[in-house]
Amino acid sequence: MLENMQLFKDNKIRYIPWVETPLSGIKGILHNLSEEAVMVITDDYPTYFPLKAVQYASNSCNRRIVAVDSNGVFPMSWTDRAYPTAHGFRRFVHQRFVECMETWPKFNPIPEGEDVWLSDELFEQLSEKWQFHVTPFEWLWRVGEVGSSGREALSTIDIDHTVPAVPHARGGRSTSIRMLQEFLSNRLYRYAEDRNTVSAPATSGLSPWLHFGHISTVEIIQNILQTNSWDPETIQMPRKGAREGWWNLERSVEAFLDQIITWRELGFNNAYHNPDHDKYESLPNWAKTTLMEHASDERVQYTFEQIRDADTHDEIWNAAQRQLIRDGIIHNYLRMLWGKRILEWAPSPQIAAEWMIELNDRFALDGRDPNSYTGIFWVLGRHDRAWGPERAIFGKIRYMSSANTRRKFDLKPYLQEFR
Incomplete structure (x- = not known):
């Protein structure tokens, strides 16, 4: 959240950090604030609490709700069924990957010079009208520091406090970008051989950061394809559906692309089409x-x-x-x-x-x-x-x-x- 505050400020968008605590204000904040909006935009996520949150919002808000699928490379809606095997889904990936590249989002969709900043005056009016309080910067900073200070700050939140924090796994975009560069420079070249090695696994370690949206698979894949000067003209279409050979790239690069596209998005495909995917x-x-x-x-x-x-x-x-x-x-x-x-x-x-x-x-x-x-x-x-x-x-x-x-x-x- 601290990082987001600066990123959004640089793009002239007001970012409102808000964590629900006993001191954060009245209930019904989503419904109340949506009354002041033209539309509500949220994530289209096919499982667990985010899915329930969208379902709740659709029943409690009187405004148009747009759920945006930013989960992976392929829109979940492009598939018409849950694929039972990785091979079947891989054939779909290979068949439509080039087409899919044309739909990828811009790195920054805000036109240069565009100012969409919510004025301080209007923001204060809304805060007073609906009696909600922005999460204090000091509280966010203390949580980010982990340790005893972070634990004390988090004690006000209704979460499972018996689960320990992981001090060396720091969230945020800057951490995820650093991890990506370390992986591309030091481990990707041996991914095919050593991804399962226990002593020095050649994995990216990015799964938690992907889960929380701190980095995008589109960004990762674009980086890899550009670094390897990949061109769709080099595709080996007779290898469609095969784990190796279709990309016409080095073996470890192909193995990682298969993992982050085929296997990762197979899970989203199944969750999207199968409401009982966790049963x-x-x-x-x-x-x-x-x-x-x-x-x-x-x-x-x-x-x-x-x-x-x-x-x-x-x-x-x-x-x-x-x-x-x-x-x-x-x-x-x-x-x-x-x-x-x-x-x-x-x-x-x-x-x-x-x-x-x-x-x-x-x-x-x-x-x-x-x-x-x-x-x-x-x-x-x-x-x-x-x-x-x-x-x-x-x-x-x-x-x-x-x-x-x-x-x-x-x-x-x-x-x-x-x-």
Whole structure:
């Protein structure tokens, strides 16, 4: 918010920082302020609280409401169905990517010299009329400093104060831009080989900043394509739908583009077309059938509290859960193992889904996101296929184990860090 205040001021737009606290003013602020507006513009986000907020606003405001889809490269409305597989969605991406580029927003849509500033006089009139108070600069600054000062400031807000802050994960646009440049300069070239490496993963680490809108996938992709002098004329159309070769770029660049476009936006596609995307019942029929056939299989069972507190016999899983609590993320590969083990230990696959959602929504910086639900339900068979041989508990669901993970990676530094 502090950063936004300066960014908007430079563009002659009044930015009004507002956080709901017991001292922030009367309820109904959205309805009241919308009475003074020509229209209300908000985000078109297909899940969790933002979706509910738009639905509420549409029923409580007497003005036109425009929800803008800025979630990714492709407008969610361009698809006519939820794609069940990444391959199918990738073919759509390849078919329409060049067309989509023509719709991308300008970096700054405000015409040069345009002044849309809300005058101080009018702003004060509205504040007095509707009795709302702008969140003080000092309060925002204290929260931004984290530490004891930040915790004291946040104590007035009705949130879960048992979830610790992540001091080294600072929000804001400047942080996200710095992280992007570090990734492009130091890790993108080895992304294909090392994105799953535990000791030095070659990932961007930008998921939380993308989730909160501090940086755009359009901006990231434009940067990569321009840096690599990419031209649509170089597209290898016979490779349409393939993970490699269509872009005609270096392998690691193609792998990252596939991740940030195909896999990320597959989650938004599913959430947009499937209202029950965060529920067990939305799994494909084959997955529900095989899980039910093995629901009564003997298993090691833990309580939710033991799972939450990383109190299991599996030191690899415990480390992943501690990373989630401390850092708000889990290493990419270990996140998949994290979910598979919860499936093994929960009393039923339905409860496993509930536990994964509860833990991820509560602790993950990029939780409560279509991609979070994609990852959770991939564990249970979504966007995957049946595998053999059938195994206890898993049935035909893809199997992963801590023993195999230990053989694949050098886990000593990771286990030491999150012991």
